[in-house]
Amino acid sequence: MSKILTFGEIMMRLQPYGYKRLLQANGLEMTFGGGEANVAVSLAQMGDDAAFLTKLPNNELGKASSNQLRYWGVNTDYIVRGGERMGIYFCEKGASQRASKVIYDRKNSAINSINEDEVDFDNLLKTTEWLHFTGITPALSDEVANFTKLLLIKAKEKNITVSCDLNYRNKLWTREKANIVMSNLMQYVDVLISNEEDCKDVFGIVAGKSDITSGELSKEDYGDVAKTLAKKFGIKIVAFTLRESISASINNWSGILVDSGKVYSSKKYTLNIVDRVGGGDSFGAGLIHSLTNGKSSQEAIEFAIAASALKHSVEGDFNIATVEEIEKLANGDGSGRVQR
Numbered sequence: 431m432s433k434i435l436t437f438g439e440i441m442m443r444l445q446p447y448g449y450k451r452l453l454q455a456n457g458l459e460m461t462f463g464g465g466e467a468n469v470a471v472s473l474a475q476m477g478d479d480a481a482f483l484t485k486l487p488n489n490e491l492g493k494a495s496s497n498q499l500r501y502w503g504v505n506t507d508y509i510v511r512g513g514e515r516m517g518i519y520f521c522e523k524g525a526s527q528r529a530s531k532v533i534y535d536r537k538n539s540a541i542n543s544i545n546e547d548e549v550d551f552d553n554l555l556k557t558t559e560w561l562h563f564t565g566i567t568p569a570l571s572d573e574v575a576n577f578t579k580l581l582l583i584k585a586k587e588k589n590i591t592v593s594c595d596l597n598y599r600n601k602l603w604t605r606e607k608a609n610i611v612m613s614n615l616m617q618y619v620d621v622l623i624s625n626e627e628d629c630k631d632v633f634g635i636v637a638g639k640s641d642i643t644s645g646e647l648s649k650e651d652y653g654d655v656a657k658t659l660a661k662k663f664g665i666k667i668v669a670f671t672l673r674e675s676i677s678a679s680i681n682n683w684s685g686i687l688v689d690s691g692k693v694y695s696s697k698k699y700t701l702n703i704v705d706r707v708g709g710g711d712s713f714g715a716g717l718i719h720s721l722t723n724g725k726s727s728q729e730a731i732e733f734a735i736a737a738s739a740l741k742h743s744v745e746g747d748f749n750i751a752t753v754e755e756i757e758k759l760a761n762g763d764g765s766g767r768v769q770r
Contacts, residue, residue, distance in 0.1 A: 434473055434560045434718060435508075437483040437581060438466030438567040439541045440495050441517040443707075443747060449525045452533075462495045463747025464517075465564040465597055467504075468708045471748040472715030472737070474503035476756075478722070481505035483554065483581075485544040491516045492540070502748060510548045513540025521707060524678030530706065534601055542571045551584045560722060561585045562714065564595040565632065568611050569602035575611050582618035593621035595714050596628035608632045616663035621721070623714050625671045629655055633662075649686050649695050656688035666690075667721070669731065671713050671738065679703055683739055685713065687731040694727045696735040699764065701742045712741035712749035716756065729760075736760035 443463045446455035466482065473480040482504050486492035488511040495516065496506045517536030524530035555561075561581070568575035585592055594615070598608055612632050616622070629635045635658055637651035649672065656668035667689050674682035684698040716737030720730035736759040741749035 433479045433557060434470075434562070434722065435481050435483060435554070435558045436466035436470045436473075436562045437578070438464055438564060439517055439536070439539065439570065440464040440467040440482070440484055440486070440499070441519050441536060441539075442491060442495070443519055443521055445521040445523065449523055452520060452522050452531075458520075461746045462498050463708060465566050465595065465711050466562060467499065468711035468747045468749070469562055469715045469718070470504045471499065471502045472712050472741075472751075473719060475750060476715070476719045476737075476753050478719055479505070481508055481558075483508045483510075483549070485510040485513050485540045485548070487511070487513050487516055487540045489516075502750075508549070508554055510544055512548070513543045514538050516540060523705065526679050527677050529678050532601075532707075536570070539570075541567075542574055544574065544577055546577065546580055551581075555585060555588050555590060558585070558588070558590050560591045560593065560718060562593045562595075562718060564597040565608065565612055565628070566597045566599055566602065568615065569599060569608065579615060579618075582615060586618050591620045592618050593623065593714065593718060594619045595623040595710060596625075596632050597710065598628045598631040600631070605631050605634075609634070613663075616665065619663065619665055621667045621669070621717070622659060622663070622665045623669050623671075623710070623717065624659075625710060626652065626673060629659060629670075633659070635659065649684070649693075653686055653688060653693035653695075656686065656693070657691060660688060660691075667727075669713075669717055669734065671710055671735070673709075681706075681742075683709075683735065683742070685731050685735040685738075687717075687727055687734075689727045692727070694731050696731045699735070699739040701739060703742045705745050706742055708747040708749060709738050709741050711747070712751075713738035715749065719753075732760045733757065739764075 444458040517539035520533040522531040716734030
């Protein structure tokens with residue numbers, strides 16, 4: 431039985447080798463990833479007891495993805511088998527002024543057929559203390575949105591803490607639909623995670639004079655946004671990642687956390703990006719780890735943003751970073767000197 435449960439879709443990730451464009455590629459590299467699965471893997475690397483709930487086809491691809499999760503220490507006992515196919519996403523990594531690009535191929539993927547009769551909720555939630563999901567999951571279909579709501583209701587009946595990363599994806603649903611569905615789910619959320627764009631896209635809450643395109647972001651503005659969200663939905667903790675994009679290769683990276691109306695701000699890192707996919711998920715995992723292990727609010731935001739900074743240096747969706755590595759960076763050692 432696991433203490434932290436994440437629910438969502440894990441997909442096959444196909445990408446050209448190196449920084450080739452899809453139009454150039456004569457071969458694709460296969461890995462796996464997906465918002466909530468990425469969080470589970472990160473938590474397992476930090477030594478937390480993490481499990482992942484999803485539905486996967488009962489074929490070699492489904493087995494390969496669950497094998498990967500087990501390899502990194504995630505409990506896969508609750509994965510439902512069945513459905514037509516595994517979701518796929520094609521990733522073209524950006525560089526310099528060329529942005530990264532994602533193409534989804536996930537229609538009719540297995541998770542869309544998950545239903546309550548396939549899940550033993552009492553057994554699933556028996557020892558769970560924390561449940562995490564993202565806005566990507568209810569965006570997949572009305573059926574998945576309904577299942578997500580049912581899972582949240584049952585979690586709250588057992589007084590389980592619930593976290594949500596807004597993770598708006600305009601290729602999956604409209605802003606109007608996202609607003610309706612996510613507003614309805616916020617009543618079950620204790621910890622909300624967002625970034626400089628999602629709160630505007632989903633809830634229409636704009637951060638003062640901050641300009642996302644130019645990379646000019648005000649922590650004060652986003653502190654006000656976080657306070658607005660906390661008050662609007664009765665959420666205990668709201669945390670933001672703030673990405674100042676100088677280019678696809680170089681970003682400034684920081685975060686804020688609002689707890690009981692007080693704003694806690696992290697230090698800022700300048701990132702030379704290897705792979706930015708999963709950056710927000712690693713932040714979420716760092717935050718969950720911190721809050722479940724008794725760290726203060728200031729320690730939590732510093733740990734979470736440091737974990738995410740390290741993820742940007744790791745290929746693939748998963749953040750393969752230890753607590754020791756994260757704490758070393760959070761405590762000020764970002765020299766990158768060889769460890770002997």
